[in-house]
Amino acid sequence: xxxxxxxxxxxxxxxxxxxxxxxxxxxxxxxSTAGDGLIGLCSAxxxxxxxxxxxxxLPAGDGFSIVERLRANTKVGEIPFIVLTASRMPxxxxxxxxxxxxxxxxxxxxxxxxxxxxxxxLSACAAA
Amino acid sequence: MPSQPALLDPSADLQxxxxxxxxxxxxxxxxxxxxxxxxxxxxxxxxxxxxxxxLAAEVPRLLSGISPDIAFFDYQLGACTGWELxxxxxxKGVSFPxxxxxxxxxxxxxxxxxxxxxxxxxxxxxxGPKSLKRAIGNSLESFRLRHALIEYSxxxxxxxxxLRSRNAEIQSFYHSLSHELKTPLTAMREFVSIVLDxxxxxxxxxxxxxxxxxxxxxxxxxxxxxxILDSSxxxxxxxxxxxxxxxxxxxxxxxxxxxxALAAERKVVVTCGVTDDGLSxxxxxxxxxxxxxxxxxxxxKFSPLGARVSIHASAATEPTGFVRVSVRDNGCGIDPLxxxxxxxxxxxTSVEDAxxxxxxxxxxxxxxxxxxxHGGSIGVRSEVGQGSEFIFFLPVNKSIPNEKVPA
Numbered sequence: 001x002x003x004x005x006x007x008x009x010x011x012x013x014x015x016x017x018x019x020x021x022x023x024x025x026x027x028x029x030x031x032s033t034a035g036d037g038l039i040g041l042c043s044a045x046x047x048x049x050x051x052x053x054x055x056x057x058l059p060a061g062d063g064f065s066i067v068e069r070l071r072a073n074t075k076v077g078e079i080p081f082i083v084l085t086a087s088r089m090p091x092x093x094x095x096x097x098x099x100x101x102x103x104x105x106x107x108x109x110x111x112x113x114x115x116x117x118x119x120x121x122l123s124a125c126a127a128a
Numbered sequence: 129m130p131s132q133p134a135l136l137d138p139s140a141d142l143q144x145x146x147x148x149x150x151x152x153x154x155x156x157x158x159x160x161x162x163x164x165x166x167x168x169x170x171x172x173x174x175x176x177x178x179x180x181x182x183l184a185a186e187v188p189r190l191l192s193g194i195s196p197d198i199a200f201f202d203y204q205l206g207a208c209t210g211w212e213l214x215x216x217x218x219x220k221g222v223s224f225p226x227x228x229x230x231x232x233x234x235x236x237x238x239x240x241x242x243x244x245x246x247x248x249x250x251x252x253x254x255x256g257p258k259s260l261k262r263a264i265g266n267s268l269e270s271f272r273l274r275h276a277l278i279e280y281s282x283x284x285x286x287x288x289x290x291l292r293s294r295n296a297e298i299q300s301f302y303h304s305l306s307h308e309l310k311t312p313l314t315a316m317r318e319f320v321s322i323v324l325d326x327x328x329x330x331x332x333x334x335x336x337x338x339x340x341x342x343x344x345x346x347x348x349x350x351x352x353x354x355x356i357l358d359s360s361x362x363x364x365x366x367x368x369x370x371x372x373x374x375x376x377x378x379x380x381x382x383x384x385x386x387x388x389a390l391a392a393e394r395k396v397v398v399t400c401g402v403t404d405d406g407l408s409x410x411x412x413x414x415x416x417x418x419x420x421x422x423x424x425x426x427x428x429k430f431s432p433l434g435a436r437v438s439i440h441a442s443a444a445t446e447p448t449g450f451v452r453v454s455v456r457d458n459g460c461g462i463d464p465l466x467x468x469x470x471x472x473x474x475x476x477t478s479v480e481d482a483x484x485x486x487x488x489x490x491x492x493x494x495x496x497x498x499x500x501x502h503g504g505s506i507g508v509r510s511e512v513g514q515g516s517e518f519i520f521f522l523p524v525n526k527s528i529p530n531e532k533v534p535a
Contacts, residue, residue: 013314015319016311016314016315019314022322023322023327026322057307086311086314088354090369107310108310108313108314108317108318108350110321111318111322111325
């Protein structure tokens with residue numbers, strides 16, 4: 001039985017947030033959202049999603065700090081994540097991949113590419 | 129800044145007008161001071177107001193009441209030397225030239241004196257109105273020049289500092305600008321895509337066409353924002369490559385795919401040929417896709433409807449160690465006089481051109497800079513009406529600075 005996968009979106013821009021929710025739900029995922037780093041961290045701990053989509057520049061703790069703080073919390077297992085950012089700095093991509101991001105997607109993103117990466121991340125996870 | 133010292137006017141003699149000069153002198157010998165006063169009074173062309181003392185200890189007090197145009201220090205002052213007195217005044221900031229007077233000529237002493245910052249050196253045996261006039265004239269002029277130089281370099285330093293901080297400000301502004309513009313653009317583009325992808329119901333051809341156009345416009349705007357950001361990062365040397373040795377064919381194919389919508393719109397056929405599928409180079413693939421996007425985009429824009437654009441990559445025959453990539457069109461061509469200038473920042477081939485074809489004038493500049501960052505080079509072969517071929521070379525292995533790059 002194919003269980004419905006849960007995705008947590010942490011994105012401070014409400015419009016992009018709305019677009020992500022729309023796109024992901026249309027593709028059959030259960031989606032919850034957070035508008036800043038702190039709420040993002042709490043939601044991740046509480047909901048234990050199958051995948052996170054993280055913006056980097058966020059109020060109350062950036063996307064990377066969510067990953068780092070989750071790792072420090074032994075009760076929560078490893079949650080795969082995709083970084084979605086408007087930044088064009090190669091250093092940021094490097095940091096994201098070093099931190100274990102499944103994918104690094106620049107904004108504006110292409111919906112098809114995003115869904116493709118989401119699917120790949122979830123199936124890689126299921127296989128592991 | 130100290131006030132400008134009075135200048136000796138070389139034509140004062142002819143004009144018979146006299147220039148006023150405040151002179152300060154220290155000499156432990158009252159006779160030598162009297163002699164100096166005598167000669168100073170006989171210099172043609174200016175009147176002298178001499179303030180003098182035989183005691184070095186008196187100097188600070190005397191100087192607090194006057195601002196001399198020039199000073200004479202005897203070398204032997206009894207309690208100290210003229211050098212020591214000068215050094216002490218220098219610590220407080222001397223704002224006038226000082227000439228050292230010595231009992232007899234001594235080349236070594238003269239050289240050391242000038243090194244210490246004195247304006248001139250004069251042996252007492254040669255003192256006379258003429259030698260004094262020449263020494264004063266030279267000293268005032270060199271003092272004025274030195275101060276002008278210090279002022280210029282101080283101003284320059286301030287300016288460089290100012291520009292650096294301005295540059296950092298602009299850099300950070302571009303960064304915020306790019307972020308602020310991209311955020312709403314992301315939402316715009318994605319909502320258009322959501323409708324376009326049929327997630328909100330089926331579309332008719334007209335609606336589809338309208339939304340495709342809207343999405344392409346978003347993409348164009350993103351490309352502009354990225355070009356501006358990249359160009360500002362090049363300015364500050366902050367644009368770095370994430371390069372590795374990798375096959376070239378997929379990079380070329382990605383660039384062709386990126387420009388396919390524009391090609392379809394202009395009914396231009398883009399072909400892509402790689403002599404050897406294993407052909408690889410030391411590149412940042414994203415940056416080379418960006419270079420190719422620019423070149424292919426230009427080729428399409430400047431070609432007539434239904435034209436052909438061909439991309440070709442091969443191992444360079446001369447010199448070895450490079451791959452040669454070319455983008456060729458049979459469009460309007462480029463005047464050979466423009467071949468160098470088209471790679472300059474903000475260059476547009478003509479005003480009319482800028483208005484008709486659009487663009488920020490950053491595309492080819494970024495191509496050149498990005499290729500050069502790889503240790504490669506770029507050029508163009510073209511004649512008006514004969515189409516253009518842009519050729520660039522990329523190193524096969526991590527480039528070593530100063531390595532010979534094909535022109």
